Amino acid sequence: MVLQFHPWASAVEAPFWQVLTQRKMDIFKLDDSLKPIQGYYFTGQQARIPGTDTTVDMPARLCLGTGAFPDDHNQSNRTPAFTFPAPGIVKNTNTIEDFKSIDKTALFKTTVDQIWDDITSGRAVADPSLLNKFLLLTFADLKKFKFFYWFAFPALQSDPAWTADAMQDITAIWSPAKISNLNTQIDQYRQTNLPSQSGFFLVKETHDTVAVARLQDWASFFAGCDESQIIVGFADPSSLDSNPGWPLRNLLALIQYQWKITKVRVLCFREVPGRQDINASKIFTAQVPFYVPVTGCPKAVGWEKNAQGKLGPRLADLAPLMDPTRLADTAV
């Protein structure tokens, strides 16, 4: 069964547009070059319909907030608690015509090349958050308080494609003690490493305990390990029972390139923030039929579809919230 990944759904917080507006007016002005930006995500969550036992899968959201620009005053809150960072680049065009005519394919290719370069150079081993690199195109219509935007979340395609067996609930295969041990280990891992390390990690399974380490420790950490003990883990934004989230795609590309892996167990780490509850986590085995040495940068996909389900930009209309003349209408 071909392994299918649950795509990202962009989630821009409205105050982000305000921050962008300020940047545009005070700093960028007419400069429309690429700027670094930082997004973040939570692990996948299911929400319970109040008063019932029915749960609903929430989208895998990649969020942009007020801390999105690097040298912000608001350093302490750049990524909220229980989130994982995703670095991106934003191009804010000056006119709607620029926004339409911009060479999107070239920008996408540039981003993909960066990801591939980070993988082959080993930079992404040291800083795995680079695997989440995304591209954002924006046009801010400051007079009308309208913001046009389009995200791309490039994912390298594997040829041949990864296949997977069915995803298993962690609770079905591990004892509560072992799960709790994993939770403690991951907690410690997150506390002792940089946020850029937090979303991707290695897990070594022994009889009834587990150990967690950084990707860069692969060789020493897994030295002498049986293949069955090796697990790669990632913070999984998907809440689906049958599919992992998007960040795993580039992680698999990385481990295949770096360690020539053709078969590996994967831990989809999913937590309920603040509850010490990781029972929604899943484990499955991913594999490719044979190892093909990759020479050039693989093809990639990842433009986000809009609300109409088409490849195209989205619009955030904040006039009702920011426009002084419109605000008067809603005043009570």
Add this chain to the structure above:
Amino acid sequence: MNSVQNIFFGIREYLSPVLKNSKFKETGCITPEEFEAAGDFLVYKCPTWSWEGGEPSKKRDYLHTDKQFLITRNVPCLRRVKQMEYTDEDAETQIESDGADAWVMSHSSRVSGGPIEEIAGSMDEDEDEEAEAEAQAKVALKAMERLNLQDQLRADQDQDDDDDGDIPDMDDIPDMDDFDDMEEEADPATLAPKAPTEADRGDKILNVRTYDVFITYDKYYQTPRMWLFGYDEHRRPLVSSQIFEDVSQDYAKKTVTIETHPHLNMSLASIHPCRHGAVMKKIIEKVANDEGKEEPVRVDQYLIIFLKFMSSVVPTIDYDNTISA
């Protein structure tokens, strides 16, 4: 109009003295220091809440510079108020205060899992299931009457909303034809979005909204104040008429207003705090009496109680699932 009003609110806030002495039991109001203590306790108990500093130019000097307000993000809101089924205890618990202005604690049980009197539940685990079940049965009939009434109210409101022109005009999106050069090859490893099936129609169709919820300190009313920013399932910001769909009908357009957030240059829906002090005083008294324990309600528990109270105003915004009992 609105800007004049905002200037007035601004001056009024500026002139109000900062509350110094604790009198939360007498008045239900809290000082900025108590707000910070209660906020710290909330963040400790429910780590999905966090402190933020907000706009540097809008810092209030009576609050810690990194602790200007509280926020929790991406709170799911799966149904509209009108879709809520009145299956469990929906007694309207009238919080007595000065006559006509009294807050009505409708569906107070909905989110917190018990009537307002059991707010102590967050501190006190005892649950009398039998009594609760009995009470549920008693109010079921009443709740059904209410449901009809609410449908009627909704129908009226729907008509009002039709012409308010608040909904973003999707025609304004740049012509899609301009982008038709954008084609991606079909990718077998991308999970296609689930198409809504026939079975999903009707009551089952879910518009999964999410909310960012803010709590600020209102210096004039000397109470916390809750702000809401909502997004639809496609992550488009909700306009006020849509947000009102998630507010209990008893409050929509009466106590929920659209005003400028004190720490962001943006207008948000806010639950007006004019009665918060009085209601919080009643709730705190009730909790204290019912518990009859030596240990009185502590001021750092204030925000936990406050959030339970707010659940009755916005019953479908389920931030409460993050609060561990």
